[in-house]
Amino acid sequence: MTTDWKSVRLFPIPSVIYLIHNNVQFATLMYVDTSTYQIMGNLKIVTTGILFRLFLKKKLSNLQWMAIVLLAVGTTTSQVKGCGEASCDSLFSAPIQGYMLGILSACLSALAGVYTEFLMKKNNDSLFWQNIQLYTFGSIFNMARLVVDDFRGGFEKGPWWQRLFNGYSITTWLVVLNLGSTGLLVSWLMKYADNIVKVYSTSMAMLLTMVLSVFLFSFKPTLQVGFIAVKLACHHFSNLGSYIFVFSASSQLFLGIIVCMMSLHMYFAPPHMLVDIPPAIKSDPESLVNVPVDRKTDS
Amino acid sequence: MTTDWKSVRLFPIPSVIYLIHNNVQFATLMYVDTSTYQIMGNLKIVTTGILFRLFLKKKLSNLQWMAIVLLAVGTTTSQVKGCGEASCDSLFSAPIQGYMLGILSACLSALAGVYTEFLMKKNNDSLFWQNIQLYTFGSIFNMARLVVDDFRGGFEKGPWWQRLFNGYSITTWLVVLNLGSTGLLVSWLMKYADNIVKVYSTSMAMLLTMVLSVFLFSFKPTLQVGFIAVKLACHHFSNLGSYIFVFSASSQLFLGIIVCMMSLHMYFAPPHMLVDIPPAIKSDPESLVNVPVDRKTDS
Numbered sequence: 001m002t003t004d005w006k007s008v009r010l011f012p013i014p015s016v017i018y019l020i021h022n023n024v025q026f027a028t029l030m031y032v033d034t035s036t037y038q039i040m041g042n043l044k045i046v047t048t049g050i051l052f053r054l055f056l057k058k059k060l061s062n063l064q065w066m067a068i069v070l071l072a073v074g075t076t077t078s079q080v081k082g083c084g085e086a087s088c089d090s091l092f093s094a095p096i097q098g099y100m101l102g103i104l105s106a107c108l109s110a111l112a113g114v115y116t117e118f119l120m121k122k123n124n125d126s127l128f129w130q131n132i133q134l135y136t137f138g139s140i141f142n143m144a145r146l147v148v149d150d151f152r153g154g155f156e157k158g159p160w161w162q163r164l165f166n167g168y169s170i171t172t173w174l175v176v177l178n179l180g181s182t183g184l185l186v187s188w189l190m191k192y193a194d195n196i197v198k199v200y201s202t203s204m205a206m207l208l209t210m211v212l213s214v215f216l217f218s219f220k221p222t223l224q225v226g227f228i229a230v231k232l233a234c235h236h237f238s239n240l241g242s243y244i245f246v247f248s249a250s251s252q253l254f255l256g257i258i259v260c261m262m263s264l265h266m267y268f269a270p271p272h273m274l275v276d277i278p279p280a281i282k283s284d285p286e287s288l289v290n291v292p293v294d295r296k297t298d299s
Numbered sequence: 300m301t302t303d304w305k306s307v308r309l310f311p312i313p314s315v316i317y318l319i320h321n322n323v324q325f326a327t328l329m330y331v332d333t334s335t336y337q338i339m340g341n342l343k344i345v346t347t348g349i350l351f352r353l354f355l356k357k358k359l360s361n362l363q364w365m366a367i368v369l370l371a372v373g374t375t376t377s378q379v380k381g382c383g384e385a386s387c388d389s390l391f392s393a394p395i396q397g398y399m400l401g402i403l404s405a406c407l408s409a410l411a412g413v414y415t416e417f418l419m420k421k422n423n424d425s426l427f428w429q430n431i432q433l434y435t436f437g438s439i440f441n442m443a444r445l446v447v448d449d450f451r452g453g454f455e456k457g458p459w460w461q462r463l464f465n466g467y468s469i470t471t472w473l474v475v476l477n478l479g480s481t482g483l484l485v486s487w488l489m490k491y492a493d494n495i496v497k498v499y500s501t502s503m504a505m506l507l508t509m510v511l512s513v514f515l516f517s518f519k520p521t522l523q524v525g526f527i528a529v530k531l532a533c534h535h536f537s538n539l540g541s542y543i544f545v546f547s548a549s550s551q552l553f554l555g556i557i558v559c560m561m562s563l564h565m566y567f568a569p570p571h572m573l574v575d576i577p578p579a580i581k582s583d584p585e586s587l588v589n590v591p592v593d594r595k596t597d598s
Contacts, residue, residue, distance in 0.1 A: 251375075
């Protein structure tokens with residue numbers, strides 16, 4: 001367990017980056033609409049790849065770079081909104097500041113992720129000790145803000161710790177539990193896997209959520225191209241009548257999922273499963289002679 | 300030059316397949332709307348890959364299969380229409396016969412392509428002799444139809460060859476010239492390249508047409524997500540005023556093009572450019588020992 005200040009002082013850095021990132025996000029939203037904002041968020045996938053390569057010195061093959069770009073394209077494809085629903089002309093018509101802030105936001109988010117991975121992997125400390133350091137600094141920053149607010153408000157409503165759980169219902173606690181567990185899982189990913197695995201997990205979770213929303217809530221996710229009406233005649237239960245299952249599906253969501261799945265396979269599959277690598281790399285003169293067999297003459 | 304009947308008798312077969320294919324296409328359009336029809340047309344890319352593998356015994360790597368699926372997804376992405384323009388609910392709500400005919404159409408089209416490639420490659424005959432055989436049979440089939448029509452109409456308008464060029468303007472001749480040149484180029488592709496190259500060329504031509512249409516005709520290709528307003532301040536020509544170039548671009552077209560370009564690279568790039576193939580495939584025990592260096596302890 002590393003407890004010297006030289007190591008501990010690195011742990012507030014992710015909190016500070018996220019602090020700046022959150023403020024940049026709000027600034028971005030002043031310039032762009034939410035659809036553009038959501039779509040620009042996918043830029044984070046590419047910036048994470050770049051910073052992952054630069055700071056963690058991980059070498060990616062060309063195919064893995066292509067996979068990262070395809071993941072960004074796939075998630076974007078499934079998110080692009082139809083004109084009917086959202087404002088058509090507003091998307092991509094934001095002032096240039098909006099795009100600059102969006103790019104900055106993607107870089108900051110990637111930087112925080114890559115830095116956290118560096119922190120988690122730099123020594124063999126227990127995951128829990130590392131999390132304690134990360135979250136303690138996060139809590140201190142948040143408490144500092146609450147204290148400042150209290151002083152500004154002149155303690156009219158009493159100190160912040162008396163109002164900390166005001167309005168907490170069972171739903172609130174479930175949200176806290178959910179976010180807390182996610183945080184622990186992410187730190188586990190950062191220590192034992194890497195940022196790219198996290199990016200893939202996040203994208204897959206997003207797509208899974210969209211698919212489940214289609215079925216559970218009849219949510220119309222993106223460009224609602226149409227309804228697939230699947231009529232199950234239910235011959236076996238004909239006495240129960242014919243069930244007609246009508247579910248809506250977005251063709252763009254479907255296309256996005258295919259692209260993301262291909263990307264996943266391209267990134268993680270071992271090379272010999274993707275391309276035919278000759279078992280021994282040495283020039284085989286016979287294989288060259290065999291080529292003209294293809295063009296046999298009938299005459 | 301192969302002139303025996305055993306070889307020549309194979310050349311009407313593509314014409315016959317295309318004859319059936321054309322009729323299936325019209326039957327398909329009785330069931331589905333044009334948007335669905337256009338999107339189902341991309342299925343041809345995948346069926347061409349499958350028949351290419353089955354009949355021409357060309358081995359494709361897993362990555363090349365993925366590239367073919369991605370090409371189909373990419374072209375579809377750029378074609379999916381927005382709800383504002385086309386009928387939203389009609390797409391993918393066609394009766395099952397429409398889909399069956401669409402699949403049949405994709406298979407027939409691929410079969411004709413693969414069979415033509417087999418014909419062009421099966422001997423070293425000149426490309427022109429092979430084309431003469433192909434087009435002669437095509438002309439005979441068309442003339443037969445014209446004669447049948449004449450007999451049905453009782454030669455009221457005279458024989459067909461007197462009316463063959465009625466209504467031909469310079470535009471008509473340019474279309475004929477264009478289609479004729481395309482036909483010759485395709486036969487060249489079939490002989491010296493293959494069906495997959497043809498599929499990529501067709502898709503790239505389609506995307507190029509869409510991009511050019513955006514710029515030349517302000518054509519709104521698919522889901523018109525928005526306008527990218529690029530203001531070129533033209534500092535160098537400030538006395539000429541500020542030019543404001545506003546061009547519309549479809550984000551889906553853009554996403555589709557990225558996917559297609561990735562696919563192109565995945566299919567045609569040599570494997571060593573895509574993945575890092577170790578120069579000598581033998582187990583190197585040292586590389587395994589080196590792994591824990593990554594987790595150096597600071598304590």
